[in-house]
Amino acid sequence: MKLLEIVKESFITLRLNKMRTGLAALGIIIGIGSVIALISIGQGSQFAIETQIQSLGANLLTINPGAVRSAGVREAPGSNTTLTLADAMSIKNSTTITTINSVSPEFSRRFQVIAGGNNSNTQITGVYPEYATIHKITIDSGSFITLRDVDSLGRVAVLGPTTVTNLFGEGAAVIGQTIKINKQSFRIIGVTKAKGGSGFNNPDDTIYIPLSTMQKQLAGVDYVSSIAVEAKSPDVMTDAQNEIGYFLLGRHKITDPAKADFTIMSQSDILNTVSQVIGTFTTLLGGITAISLLVGGIGIMNIMLVTVTERTREIGLRKALGAKKFTIITQFLVESVILTFVGGIIGMLFGIGISLLLSKILSFPSALSLVSIILAMGVSGLIGIIFGWYPAQRAARLQPIEALRWE
Amino acid sequence: MIKMRHIGKTYAQDGVKTVALKDVSFEVSSGEFVAIMGPSGSGKSTLMHILGALDTPTSGQYFLDNEDISKLDDDQLADIRNQKIGFVFQSFNLLPRTTALKNVMLPMAYAGISEGERRAKALQLLDEVGLSDRTEHLSNQLSGGQQQRVAIARALSMDPKIILADEPTGNIATTQAKEIMEIFSKLHRQGRTIIMITHEEDIARHAKRVIVIRDGLITEDKKL
Incomplete structure (x- = not known):
C-alpha cells in the first residue's frame, strides 16, 4: 500500500473522530504555540537591543566620575x-x-x-x-x-x-x-x-x-x-x-x-549583559515549554493507545485481508504524525498571533524567524513519531484472530 | 489444492494447556464446496483459522497450493491471506463508516494494485453480488444481507484460490440467508473452491461434501 494512500486514509480516519483528534492535538497546539511565541519575543528583544547598540554608537565609551562599582551601577549625577x-x-x-x-x-x-x-x-x-x-x-x-x-x-x-x-x-x-x-x-x-x-x-x-x-x-x-x-x-x-x-x-x-576615581564603560558592555540576561530568560522559558510539549506528546500517545484498543477489530480485519506489520505501523505512525503536525501548524499560527498581540499591547518587539518555525514543525513531527511508535508497535503486533475475536 | 497432514493445535495460556485440534488430516481439491460442521468447542473454528492462515498449527503440515505454510512468519502469512484466501466472516467485518466500494477495494490496496484497477474490479464484483446501486453507501447504512454481499465481493477481489466462510449466514435474517447461499452456490458453479463452517444442517446442505469434527478429530467425511 502506497504511503500517499495511507496518508489519505489517515486523514479520513482523523476527520471521522473530530473530538478525539482535536483534544489530542490540543496539547501540541499549546506547546508549539508557546514555543513560537517565546522564541519570537526573545529574539525580538535581542534584536531591539542590538539596534539600540547601533543607535548609541558601537564605539562609544563613557567616562563617569566615581569609584569602580558593579557593572552598570552609577551613583547619582553630581555626587562625584x-x-x-x-x-x-x-x-x-x-x-x-x-x-x-x-x-x-x-x-x-x-x-x-x-x-x-x-x-x-x-x-x-x-x-x-x-x-x-x-x-x-x-x-x-x-x-x-x-x-x-x-x-x-x-x-x-x-x-x-x-x-x-x-x-x-x-x-x-x-x-x-x-x-x-x-x-x-x-x-x-x-x-x-x-x-x-x-x-x-x-x-x-x-x-x-x-x-x-x-x-x-x-x-x-x-x-x-x-x-x-x-x-x-x-x-x-x-x-x-x-x-x-x-x-x-x-x-x-x-x-x-x-x-x-572614575569608571570607563562601553555601551555595548552593558547591553551585552542585558541581552545575555534576556537570552538566559528565553532559554529558561523555552525549557518550560519543552516540558509542555512533552506532556502534549504523552497526550498523543495516550490517545493513540486508546485508538489502538478501540480499533482492535479493525486492525485484525486489515491483517486478515493482507496488511503487513509495516503497513499497520505506518498507518498508525502517519496518524500520530498528522495529529502532531497539524497541531504544530495550528500552534504555530496561534504562537505568531500571541507574539504579535503581545508586541502590540506591551509595545514589546517580536521577531518571527524562519528557523524557529522550521524547528517547531520538525519538533512536532518528531513528537508524532516518538510518541506514536509504541502504539503503532502494539497495533502491528496484534494477532489477527485475537483481534477479530475482540468485541 | 489443500492438504492437511496430522494437524494439531494446542493453546497454552497461563500455564494451562488446551488441545483444540488433536490430529486432523484431509484434502480438498480445486472446485470443491465443503462444509465443516461440529458443535461449539469441537475445534472447527481453530481449523478454520489454520485453513485461513490466520494461525499456525503446533504440529503437522498444511500445504496450500503445494506450499507448506505451517512454518511461515507473520508477513508471509499476510501475503498468503491477501492473495490465496478470501474471507467471509459471520459478523461481516466491514470497515465501519466506509463505503461498500472502499471496503471491496481494500485487499487490492494491500496488494499494491493501482487505484483505477481496484475501482473497476470492485465495481464489477459489487455488480455481481447485486449491489451496483449501493456502491457509495457506508457499510453501516446497509442491511445484514447487503453487508455480507459486500464482504463476499471483497473476498473475491483478489481472485483467491479458496473462499473461507465462517458461519456466513449466522447473523442474517432467513430470507436474506437464502440469497447469500445462492451466491455461494453460483460461485461454486463458476468453479471456485469454497470451505464453509456452519452448525446448521440446512445451510450445510448447499455444500457437496460435509466434514464433521468433534473433540479435535474428524468423525465424518461424506459426499452429498
Whole structure:
C-alpha cells in the first residue's frame, strides 16, 4: 500500500473522530504555540537591543566620575566631582591616546523651564559640538551648539522634539523664540530630529546648551558629569579603554587602578549583559515549554493507545485481508504524525498571533524567524513519531484472530 | 489444492494447556464446496483459522497450493491471506463508516494494485453480488444481507484460490440467508473452491461434501 494512500486514509480516519483528534492535538497546539511565541519575543528583544547598540554608537565609551562599582551601577549625577573639562581637553589633545576620534564633555541636570505660559522640569545638557556626532544627534531645523557658542558663553538652546511639543505644542516653529531655563533667557537656535527612546534619559526630551554656559551660569560648578569618547572603531574599544584609563590615572596621580576615581564603560558592555540576561530568560522559558510539549506528546500517545484498543477489530480485519506489520505501523505512525503536525501548524499560527498581540499591547518587539518555525514543525513531527511508535508497535503486533475475536 | 497432514493445535495460556485440534488430516481439491460442521468447542473454528492462515498449527503440515505454510512468519502469512484466501466472516467485518466500494477495494490496496484497477474490479464484483446501486453507501447504512454481499465481493477481489466462510449466514435474517447461499452456490458453479463452517444442517446442505469434527478429530467425511 502506497504511503500517499495511507496518508489519505489517515486523514479520513482523523476527520471521522473530530473530538478525539482535536483534544489530542490540543496539547501540541499549546506547546508549539508557546514555543513560537517565546522564541519570537526573545529574539525580538535581542534584536531591539542590538539596534539600540547601533543607535548609541558601537564605539562609544563613557567616562563617569566615581569609584569602580558593579557593572552598570552609577551613583547619582553630581555626587562625584572628580572629572573636569580639563580632563576632557587633555584626553582630546593627548599624544599617547591614539585610538579615539572625538571627546565630548557633558554636564546634565534638571531645571525648571518656562516658555510662554508652559512650565516644565526638563533635563538640560551642557555640551560641546562633538556631542551631536558622538551621540548621533541630527538636527531637524536650525543648527546645533557651535564651538563659538561654547567659547562665548552663548545663551542659546537646542531643543529635543518632545520638549518642543511639551512647551510649544506639536510641530511649532520655535527657532528664534526665547525660553527661560532657571529664570535665565535662552534663544532657541535648533531642534533635533526624533531619535526614539523613553524614560529618564530620553534624548528627545532634552535641551542642549553650551557646556560653558551650563557650568558657569546655570549650575555653578567646575566639573562635568561625564565624558563621552568615540573610539576609532569597535575593534579598538579595549585599547581605547586602557589608554584613557592609564592616562587619567596619571593625571589624577593615582597609582593603584583599583582606587580609580572614575569608571570607563562601553555601551555595548552593558547591553551585552542585558541581552545575555534576556537570552538566559528565553532559554529558561523555552525549557518550560519543552516540558509542555512533552506532556502534549504523552497526550498523543495516550490517545493513540486508546485508538489502538478501540480499533482492535479493525486492525485484525486489515491483517486478515493482507496488511503487513509495516503497513499497520505506518498507518498508525502517519496518524500520530498528522495529529502532531497539524497541531504544530495550528500552534504555530496561534504562537505568531500571541507574539504579535503581545508586541502590540506591551509595545514589546517580536521577531518571527524562519528557523524557529522550521524547528517547531520538525519538533512536532518528531513528537508524532516518538510518541506514536509504541502504539503503532502494539497495533502491528496484534494477532489477527485475537483481534477479530475482540468485541 | 489443500492438504492437511496430522494437524494439531494446542493453546497454552497461563500455564494451562488446551488441545483444540488433536490430529486432523484431509484434502480438498480445486472446485470443491465443503462444509465443516461440529458443535461449539469441537475445534472447527481453530481449523478454520489454520485453513485461513490466520494461525499456525503446533504440529503437522498444511500445504496450500503445494506450499507448506505451517512454518511461515507473520508477513508471509499476510501475503498468503491477501492473495490465496478470501474471507467471509459471520459478523461481516466491514470497515465501519466506509463505503461498500472502499471496503471491496481494500485487499487490492494491500496488494499494491493501482487505484483505477481496484475501482473497476470492485465495481464489477459489487455488480455481481447485486449491489451496483449501493456502491457509495457506508457499510453501516446497509442491511445484514447487503453487508455480507459486500464482504463476499471483497473476498473475491483478489481472485483467491479458496473462499473461507465462517458461519456466513449466522447473523442474517432467513430470507436474506437464502440469497447469500445462492451466491455461494453460483460461485461454486463458476468453479471456485469454497470451505464453509456452519452448525446448521440446512445451510450445510448447499455444500457437496460435509466434514464433521468433534473433540479435535474428524468423525465424518461424506459426499452429498
